[in-house]
Amino acid sequence: MDFTGDGITDILSGCYWSDDPDCPEGNAQAGYIYVLAGNEDGSFSEAKPVLTAEEKPLTNVPLSRERLENYDTDNIEFANICTAQFAADYDGDGDLDLVVGEFGSKFYLHLNSAKSSASAPVFADKPKLLDVKLPDQHSGPHLVDWDGDGDLDLLSGSSSGSIYLSTNEGSATKPKWADFECLIEGDGGWSQSVDDDTELKPCHGVRVCVTDFNRDGKLDLIAGDATTIERKVPGLSAEKAARLRKEYEAEMQPIQAEMQKIYEKYEKEMKEMKEIQGTRNEDAATELREKVEEETEELSEKMMALQEKEKLFSNSTMTGHVWVYLQK
Numbered sequence: 001m002d003f004t005g006d007g008i009t010d011i012l013s014g015c016y017w018s019d020d021p022d023c024p025e026g027n028a029q030a031g032y033i034y035v036l037a038g039n040e041d042g043s044f045s046e047a048k049p050v051l052t053a054e055e056k057p058l059t060n061v062p063l064s065r066e067r068l069e070n071y072d073t074d075n076i077e078f079a080n081i082c083t084a085q086f087a088a089d090y091d092g093d094g095d096l097d098l099v100v101g102e103f104g105s106k107f108y109l110h111l112n113s114a115k116s117s118a119s120a121p122v123f124a125d126k127p128k129l130l131d132v133k134l135p136d137q138h139s140g141p142h143l144v145d146w147d148g149d150g151d152l153d154l155l156s157g158s159s160s161g162s163i164y165l166s167t168n169e170g171s172a173t174k175p176k177w178a179d180f181e182c183l184i185e186g187d188g189g190w191s192q193s194v195d196d197d198t199e200l201k202p203c204h205g206v207r208v209c210v211t212d213f214n215r216d217g218k219l220d221l222i223a224g225d226a227t228t229i230e231r232k233v234p235g236l237s238a239e240k241a242a243r244l245r246k247e248y249e250a251e252m253q254p255i256q257a258e259m260q261k262i263y264e265k266y267e268k269e270m271k272e273m274k275e276i277q278g279t280r281n282e283d284a285a286t287e288l289r290e291k292v293e294e295e296t297e298e299l300s301e302k303m304m305a306l307q308e309k310e311k312l313f314s315n316s317t318m319t320g321h322v323w324v325y326l327q328k
Contacts, residue, residue, distance in 0.1 A: 001087055001096065002038075003035055003037075003121065004035065004037050004038075004120050005114070005116075005118050005119045005120045005121070007118075008038035008040065009038045010037050010038045010044070011035070011038070012033065012034070012050075012087060013033070013047070013085075014031055014033055014082075014083035014084045014085050014100070015031045015034065015083060016031055016081060016083075017030060017031045017080075017081045018030065018032050018034075018049075030077075030080045030081065032050070032057050032058070032059070032083070033058055033083060033100065034047040034049055035047070035048060035049075035050050050098075050121075050123070051123075052123045052124060052125045053113075053123060053124060053125075056125060058098070058110060058123055060080055060083070060102055060106075060108040060127060061079045062125075063077075078104050079103070079106065080102070081103045082101075082102060082103040082138060083100055083101065083102060084101040084138075084139070084140035084141065084207060085099070085101070085141070086099050086100075086141040086142055086143050088143040088152060090109060090143070090152070090175065091111060091173055092171075092172045092173035093173075094116070094117045095112045095114050095117045095121065096117070097109065097110060097111050097112045098110040098112070098121075098123070099130070099141040099143060100127070100141070101134075101140045101141050101156065103137065104137055104138075104139065105133045105134040105136060105137055105139055106133060106134075106139060107130040107133075107134075107139050107141055107154070107156075108127040108128070108129060108130070109127055109128040109129075109130055110123045111123070111124070111127075131177060132177035132178075132179070132180065134156055134158060135164065135182075136158035136159055136162060136164070137159040137160075138157065138158050138159040138205055139156055140158075140206075140207045140208065141155075141156055142154075142155045142208050142209060144210045144219065146165060146219060147167060149168075150172060151170070151171055151175065152172065152175065153166065153167050153168045154166040154168070154175075154177060155183075155208055155210060155221075156180070156208065157202075157205070157206030157207045157225075158206055159204060159205060160186045160204075160206075161185075161187045161188065161201060161202035161203045161204060161205075161225055162182050162184060162185050162188075162202070162206070163182070163183045163184040163186070163202070163208050163221060163223060164180040164182055164183065165181055166179065166180045166181075167181075184202065184221065184223070184323075184325060185201070186201055186202040186203065186206060186225075187201040187203045187227070189203065190203065190204050190227070190228060191203070191227060191228035191316075193230040194229065194231060195231070195232065195238070200227075200321070202223055202225045203225045203227030203321075204225060204227060205225060205226050206223050206224065208221060208222070208223045209221075209223075213324055213326065218327040218328075219327055220324065220326045220327050221323075221324070221325040221327075222322065222323070222324055222325075223322070223323045223325070224320060224321070224322050224323075225320055225321055225323070226318075226319075226320045227318075227319060227320060227321070228316055229316070229317045229319060230314050230315070230316050231314070231315050231317075232314060232315075233312065233313055240313070241314070244309075244312055244313035245313055245314065248306070248309055251306055251309075252303070252306055255299055255303050255306065259296055259300075259303075262295050262296050263296075266288065266292055269288065
């Protein structure tokens with residue numbers, strides 16, 4: 001779409017998280033919304049974060065001033081990561097607004113207050129929270145007139161692979177969202193064990209798009225996912241594969257339990273270290289990490305050796321699919 005108002009098509013993209021050196025208050029765990037501005041020759045400029053009227057990166061909630069370590073789950077603000085945006089005229093005033101999803105189940109509305117659709121968008125620092133929640137995680141909005149009544153409805157993929165619909169019970173200028181209903185049920189996990197690919201379902205982290213795929217005048221669903229597919233080794237009977245898996249899990253579970261005990265033993269100490277005067281003692285933290293790694297080293301080696309046995313009965317493939325659901 002033409003997001004910047006210059007008559008040229010642009011690209012918008014969310015992200016899991018980013019660290020933008022041009023934004024001093026940036027956060028390594030803030031998934032900015034990026035715009036790749038289109039050029040007259042058909043190329044696109046370098047990706048830049050969408051900014052608010054105050055020249056700050058557009059985010060669902062305010063950024064922390066403290067730069068976080070990679071995946072610091074004690075301090076991470078999940079509303080700002082795994083962002084997925086959709087640009088649409090939410091309030092019917094003729095310009096493009098942004099509805100943004102997150103790691104969790106909420107949706108945030110960033111209204112565009114530009115003077116016209118031919119102007120660059122203007123967003124306030126604080127968005128509005130939509131009064132509907134996904135019954136899952138990884139909210140990924142897609143707005144379209146699904147039921148043909150003239151207003152925008154809200155669809156979303158999810159972490160479980162399911163696809164959901166919230167019907168607009170309001171109007172084209174003042175949407176009112178019904179509770180989500182499940183249109184397509186996903187697998188619900190990160191991996192799938194199948195003997196036949198016809199048993200596959202949409203798996204983790206589904207994002208959805210709506211279009212008339214077969215050009216029959218009806219809206220269809222297209223969804224992309226990520227998954228690990230586990231298939232038994234060719235030539236191996238189902239019974240033997242099941243027996244070998246049971247033996248493998250019986251050996252693996254006590255190793256995993258011992259690893260968990262070690263992590264739990266140091267969990268409190270690691271948390272307290274982060275909270276000291278609101279700062280981190282880097283030397284002590286490094287020493288503690290090394291201590292944990294030393295205590296888990298032998299167990300890690302056993303786990304890696306045991307994982308080789310898994311290849312005797314199972315082939316694992318990390319992949320993703322594009323699913324097409326044609327409306328009847």
